[in-house]
Amino acid sequence: VVRIRTNAKFDDFYEIYGEPLGEGKFGKVFQCRERSTGLELAAKFIKIRKDADKATVEREVSIMTQMRHPRIAQIYDAFYAGTNDVILLMEIVRGGELFNRVAEESYILTEKAVAMIVCQICEAIDYIHSQHIIHLDIKPENIMCVSETGNRIKLIDFGLAQYYDGSKDLYYMAGTPEFAAPEVIKYEPLDFRTDMWSVGVITYILLSGYSPFLGDNVAETYVNVERGEWEFTEEFELVSEQAKDFIRNLLSYDKNNRMYPRECLKHPWIAETRAAASIDTLLAQPIPIPRVEPIAKEAEPAIEDGTQLSNKQIKRYVVRRRFRKLAFAVMCYVDFRKILIELRRRHSIKGEEYFAAAKVPDPPEEMGALLAKKPRDEE
Ligand code: ATP
Numbered sequence: 027v028v029r030i031r032t033n034a035k036f037d038d039f040y041e042i043y044g045e046p047l048g049e050g051k052f053g054k055v056f057q058c059r060e061r062s063t064g065l066e067l068a069a070k071f072i073k074i075r076k077d078a079d080k081a082t083v084e085r086e087v088s089i090m091t092q093m094r095h096p097r098i099a100q101i102y103d104a105f106y107a108g109t110n111d112v113i114l115l116m117e118i119v120r121g122g123e124l125f126n127r128v129a130e131e132s133y134i135l136t137e138k139a140v141a142m143i144v145c146q147i148c149e150a151i152d153y154i155h156s157q158h159i160i161h162l163d164i165k166p167e168n169i170m171c172v173s174e175t176g177n178r179i180k181l182i183d184f185g186l187a188q189y190y191d192g193s194k195d196l197y198y199m200a201g202t203p204e205f206a207a208p209e210v211i212k213y214e215p216l217d218f219r220t221d222m223w224s225v226g227v228i229t230y231i232l233l234s235g236y237s238p239f240l241g242d243n244v245a246e247t248y249v250n251v252e253r254g255e256w257e258f259t260e261e262f263e264l265v266s267e268q269a270k271d272f273i274r275n276l277l278s279y280d281k282n283n284r285m286y287p288r289e290c291l292k293h294p295w296i297a298e299t300r301a302a303a304s305i306d307t308l309l310a311q312p313i314p315i316p317r318v319e320p321i322a323k324e325a326e327p328a329i330e331d332g333t334q335l336s337n338k339q340i341k342r343y344v345v346r347r348r349f350r351k352l353a354f355a356v357m358c359y360v361d362f363r364k365i366l367i368e369l370r371r372r373h374s375i376k377g378e379e380y381f382a383a384a385k386v387p388d389p390p391e392e393m394g395a396l397l398a399k400k401p402r403d404e405e
Contacts, residue, residue: 028087028090028091028101028102028103028104029087029104030083030084030087030104030105030106030112031103031104031105031106032106034105035105036069036105036107036113038061039060039061039062039103040058040059040060040061040067040069040103040115041058041059041061042056042057042058042069043056043057043058043059044056044057045057047068047118048123048167050070050167050183050185051185052072052073052079052185053070053071053072053073053111054070054071055068055069055070055071056068056069056071057069057118058115060115065102066118067102067103067115067116067117067118068099068115068116068117068118068119069113069114069115070113070114070115070116071107071111071112071113072086072111072112072113072114073110073111074109074110074111074112075110080112082185083112085187086114086184086185086187087101087104087112087114089159089184089187089189090114090116090184092157092159093153093154093157093184095149095150095153095154096180097146097147097149097150097153097179097180097181098150098153098154098180098181099116099117099118099119099170099180099181099182100116100117101114101115101116101117102115102116102117103115116182117180119170119171119172119180119182120171120172120173120174121170121171121172121173121174121175121176121178122170122171122174123166123167123169123170123171124143124166124169124170124171124179125166125169125231125340125343125344125347126344127171127174128143128232128337128340129337129340129341129343129344129345130337131337131341133337134334135232135334135335135336135337135340136333136334136335137233137265137266137269137333137335138299139177140229140232140233140269140335141269141295141296141298141299142177142299143169143177143179143232144225144228144229144232144272144290144296145290145291145296145299145300146178146179147164147169147179147181147225147228148225148287148290148291148296149287149291150180150181151164151221151222151225151287152286152287152288152291154181154187154221155218155221155286155287158189158190158191159184159187159188159189159190160187160188160190160196160216160217160218160220160221161181161184161186161187161221162186162187162188162198162200162201162210162216162220162221163183163184163185163186163187163200163201163202164181164205164221164224164225164228165201165202165204165205165224165228166228166231166347167183168181168182168183169181169182169228170182186198186200186201190216190217190218192217195215196215196216196217197213197214197215197216198210198216199211199213201224203239203244203247203248203251204227204237204239204240204247205223205224205227205228206223206224206251207219207220207223207224207251207281208223208251208252208254208279209281211248211251211252212252217281218286218287219281219282219284219285219286220281221287222276222284222285222286222287222290223276223277223281223284225276225287225290226273226275226276226277226284227239227277229269229272229273229276230256230273230277231340231343232340233261233262233265233269233273233335234258234259234261234262234265234339235261235336235337235338235339235340235341235342235343236259236261236339236343237343238256238277239251239256254277254279256277258270258273261339264333264335265335266295268293268294268295269295271293271295272290272293272295272296275289275293276290
């Protein structure tokens with residue numbers, strides 16, 4: 027079991043090198059090496075601002091420790107650093123974010139490739155749910171490619187994950203509205219199928235390059251999700267009926283009509299791809315324990331047959347999304363309270379915990395100028 031070390035110094039055991047791997051809401055992620063073994067890992071520095079944050083980070087570590095699955099980045103070690111930082115050491119996932127990869131011109135985007143990706147996401151979520159955890163932050167940034175050429179993916183971030191055993195209602199408003207289920211936006215009880223709405227949104231985007239609920243600003247996205255109305259755009263003309271049926275069964279407003287991950291894996295659109303790629307045999311590979319060895323390399327399934335879809339639209343989506351990410355954080359900061367007050371009024375939700383539950387990040391320094399301008403649109 028990985029516990030957060032208190033009496034050890036990170037620098038005595040690990041060294042950071044090269045360019046940062048990425049940046050999230052709560053800190054940066056660096057490449058790093060274990061001094062004694064040379065093992066390469068990802069080091070995620072998480073800033074703790076309040077005691078509540080500390081409990082959140084401890085929950086993230088505890089949940090990640092429980093995760094042993096080939097589709098999930100394995101935690102390896104953790105440290106308290108100073109009074110304000112926690113450093114998580116985890117398996118490094120080198121292929122970059124999934125959406126950047128599928129947007130590359132050289133990437134052969136076929137329905138089968140998408141099914142293969144979605145299948146792996148469902149396998150990961152099925153496992154997470156089997157551990158009585160709801161992820162609550164299934165979104166493109168949290169899906170990474172194992173290599174720059176292959177199609178294996180891993181989920182990386184458990185920052186918002188919650189324990190759930192069904193014994194009492196779980197309310198939690200967090201995550202990215204573009205991918206969040208209506209029950210999240212409406213502050214209604216969640217369950218495992220809340221994650222599956224996000225899988226529906228991701229599948230929709232991968233197949234079309236369009237995001238079904240994305241509005242011109244955060245408030246509009248909220249309203250779109252709250253209404254829950256969506257349709258297949260003309261980009262879906264080339265897409266099979268099976269794939270559309272899969273999406274319909276995930277983007278169901280009533281979560282009781284949504285598929286669980288296990289049902290997704292049995293859905294013909296996924297099951298056929300899965301059988302062809304014999305993912306089951308891949309899954310049978312042993313999973314290493316933390317602080318021993320990262321997960322073994324897996325064979326690559328073939329994905330190149332079938333109608334090729336155009337990457338053009340998804341490329342546009344990815345480029346805009348990069349911009350939006352910064353703008354969103356700004357708008358989130360500026361407008362979030364207003365949106366919450368409005369939603370609270372409409373859904374007559376009481377209590378300050380409503381605000382506490384919705385994590386409003388502090389604006390990063392470079393946002394000073396942007397904040398002053400208060401952008402309304404992504405472009
Ligand atoms: P978010 O804003 O998504 O909630 P966060 O602060 O929880 O972010 P992560 O999503 O875990 O942080 O990581 C931020 C970025 O760092 C990721 O989008 C990814 O690009 C990179 N990253 C995180 N973990 C790894 C890893 N294990 N291997 C490689 N890169 C990683």
